[in-house]
Amino acid sequence: MTSGVDLGRPQTQSVGSDEDVVRVRQLVRTAAVAVRLSLVDQTKVVTAASELARNTLVYGGGGTVEVTAIDNGRRPGIRIVFADSGPGIADLDLALTDGYTTGGGLGLGLSGARRLVDEFDIQTAPGQGTRITITKWSR
Amino acid sequence: MERVPILKIGDILLVSIQVDMSDQTAVALQEDLAERIVATGCHGVIIDITALDIVDSFVGRMLSTIASISRVLDAETVVVGMRPAVAITLVELGLSLNGIRTALNVERGMELIAIERADDDHDEPDDDPVPEPTASP
Ligand SMILES: Nc1ncnc2c1ncn2[C@@H]1O[C@H](COP(=O)(O)OP(=O)(O)OP(=O)(O)O)[C@@H](O)[C@H]1O
Ligand SMILES: [Mg+2]
Numbered sequence: 148m149t150s151g152v153d154l155g156r157p158q159t160q161s162v163g164s165d166e167d168v169v170r171v172r173q174l175v176r177t178a179a180v181a182v183r184l185s186l187v188d189q190t191k192v193v194t195a196a197s198e199l200a201r202n203t204l205v206y207g208g209g210g211t212v213e214v215t216a217i218d219n220g221r222r223p224g225i226r227i228v229f230a231d232s233g234p235g236i237a238d239l240d241l242a243l244t245d246g247y248t249t250g251g252g253l254g255l256g257l258s259g260a261r262r263l264v265d266e267f268d269i270q271t272a273p274g275q276g277t278r279i280t281i282t283k284w285s286r
Numbered sequence: 287m288e289r290v291p292i293l294k295i296g297d298i299l300l301v302s303i304q305v306d307m308s309d310q311t312a313v314a315l316q317e318d319l320a321e322r323i324v325a326t327g328c329h330g331v332i333i334d335i336t337a338l339d340i341v342d343s344f345v346g347r348m349l350s351t352i353a354s355i356s357r358v359l360d361a362e363t364v365v366v367g368m369r370p371a372v373a374i375t376l377v378e379l380g381l382s383l384n385g386i387r388t389a390l391n392v393e394r395g396m397e398l399i400a401i402e403r404a405d406d407d408h409d410e411p412d413d414d415p416v417p418e419p420t421a422s423p
Contacts, residue, residue, distance in 0.1 A: 165309040172306060172340065190340055190371040194379060197342040201309070245380055255343045259379035 157215040162203045162231075171200040171212045175227060178214045182223040184285050191263040192225060192283040198256035199229045199279055205250060207231025207277055217282070224265075224284035232276035239271065290315045292322050298330040298396060299323065299361075304337050312348045319352055323359045330399035331356050334392055336367030346381040353386050362402045363387065364395040 158178070160171050175196040179189040196212070203210040210231030217226050236242045243261065248254035261267040266282035287310050293300045299322055301315065319331060333349065335341065341349070353363040364387045376383065389395040 169306050169308050176339070187371045187374055190369075190375045191378065194340045194342050194375050197340060197344075198379075201342075201344065253343050253347055253381070255380045259343065259381070262378050262380070263375065 157213045160212045162200055163209040168200045172197050174214050178225050182216050182225050195260035195263040198260045202256050203229045203231045207233035222285050226282045229279045235273045235275045236271045237273045299328045300332050302334040320355050323361050329361050331361055331363040332395040333365045334367050341372050362399050364389050364398050366391055366395040
């Protein structure tokens with residue numbers, strides 16, 4: 148499960164167009180700088196967020212992204228939730244396989260995003276939408 | 287939608303990406319470049335990504351596609367200015383920028399294209415006298 152307390156108000160961005168995906172990247176970038184992630188970790192978490200926000204748009208039919216600065220008592224971090232009420236993912240193991248795509252992409256978004264963050268939690272079921280929570284801690 | 291400008295410098299098209307591109311902008315750039323390569327007859331394309339703080343799978347795929355398209359149109363593409371953090375992240379994401387040539391900066395990119403073109407000219411069979419095909423009886 149996820150850990151750590153919230154610091155401050157979460158920032159929300161709705162995702163309904165590819166311009167919104169750009170806005171998600173900007174929001175995450177600002178938050179990552181604020182919690183003092185290293186440059187490489189900022190780059191990783193913004194890239195992961197870009198992949199997941201695009202999936203929310205393309206496969207989830209749009210949704211919301213919520214960004215929160217957190218702290219687990221030892222170090223600060225950033226938590227991002229991507230939520231949609233789209234078709235959900237029937238075979239999660241398959242979807243998390245490198246190269247698996249139903250949309251003619253590279254099939255690297257989900258599996259790659261998971262590698263780029265410290266914590267990755269996904270809740271999905273057919274017809275139930277998809278909710279992905281990622282966390283990146285400052286080192 | 288924002289459009290990324292394409293500059294012509296001699297025999298080279300230079301694209302310096304200065305904005306966080308939406309997916310639509312990235313696709314438009316791909317199409318604009320293909321048109322400009324044909325319209326100008328340029329043999330080199332340099333894409334400067336110094337200002338990009340991330341390259342995700344969409345932009346990565348766009349770069350590979352531009353490289354493939356320009357190859358078909360007889361132009362070389364070189365991507366220059368990739369930040370170290372971007373390179374590290376791309377590898378972890380699992381994106382191998384297949385078929386993409388990279389160089390440190392625009393100057394090195396231009397050198398690389400010049401060398402490539404010189405090699406190509408060397409290999410070019412057009413310069414050799416081709417024997418007339420003998421008419422079959
Ligand atoms: N939010 C979502 N809702 C429903 N299905 C999803 C969602 N996110 C991902 N998927 C499914 O998981 C598959 C794998 O996603 P992933 O992001 O890894 O690859 P992709 O988007 O197809 O390609 P890429 O991201 O490399 O361009 C998708 O093709 C899609 O079928
Ligand atoms: Mg994807």
